[in-house]
Amino acid sequence: MTTAARRTVTLTVNGAARSAPAEDRTLLSDFLRHTLRLTGTHVGCEEGVCGACTVLLDGEPVRSCLLLAVQAQGRTVETVEGLADDGRLNALQRTLKETHGLQCGFCTPGVLMSLTAAEREGLDEEETAGQVLAGHRCRCTGYAGIRAAVAARHRAPGGPRQAPRGGGAEAAG
Numbered sequence: 001m002t003t004a005a006r007r008t009v010t011l012t013v014n015g016a017a018r019s020a021p022a023e024d025r026t027l028l029s030d031f032l033r034h035t036l037r038l039t040g041t042h043v044g045c046e047e048g049v050c051g052a053c054t055v056l057l058d059g060e061p062v063r064s065c066l067l068l069a070v071q072a073q074g075r076t077v078e079t080v081e082g083l084a085d086d087g088r089l090n091a092l093q094r095t096l097k098e099t100h101g102l103q104c105g106f107c108t109p110g111v112l113m114s115l116t117a118a119e120r121e122g123l124d125e126e127e128t129a130g131q132v133l134a135g136h137r138c139r140c141t142g143y144a145g146i147r148a149a150v151a152a153r154h155r156a157p158g159g160p161r162q163a164p165r166g167g168g169a170e171a172a173g
């Protein structure tokens with residue numbers, strides 16, 4: 001019987017240095033949820049389709065169910081727990097809530113991470129809506145509330161603000 005290789009993965013998660021053992025085959029989504037106890041990242045399809053597991057890897061949205069934890073070695077990961085602003089919902093999170101862009105909330109962490117990336121990239125309203133709606137499966141909202149949140153952010157004075165990178169509270173979801 002062979003034993004799976006394990007190694008220590010060291011990375012930055014939501015602005016904090018983290019280091020923990022992982023098997024070579026451990027998915028990044030499982031590493032975040034089960035090892036680091038950051039359960040805000042949800043797992044649905046586990047095959048790259050639903051978008052629920054989306055996190056930012058060095059600022060880029062990725063499906064964490066399609067990556068291995070060891071591939072995040074030395075890199076920066078942002079999860080939904082890092083969006084909170086001093087323990088309170090940030091402006092994007094508040095907007096999604098106000099526009100009823102979530103119901104059960106299963107897709108919401110991934111949607112928020114994609115919206116955060118789109119705002120940082122400076123995508124316009126249509127580009128943001130297209131990118132986010134194409135990349136996430138939501139069984140509840142019919143996407144109307146998510147679209148409304150994108151519109152509200154782009155119509156707010158000054159447009160979407162730069163979302164802070166990492167460093168938020170690590171509240172489990």
Ligand code: FES
Nearest residue numbers: 044045046051065
């Ligand atoms: S759980 Fe990763 S894309 Fe669905």
Ligand code: FES
Nearest residue numbers: 103107138139140
């Ligand atoms: S809010 Fe339920 S899946 Fe999107």
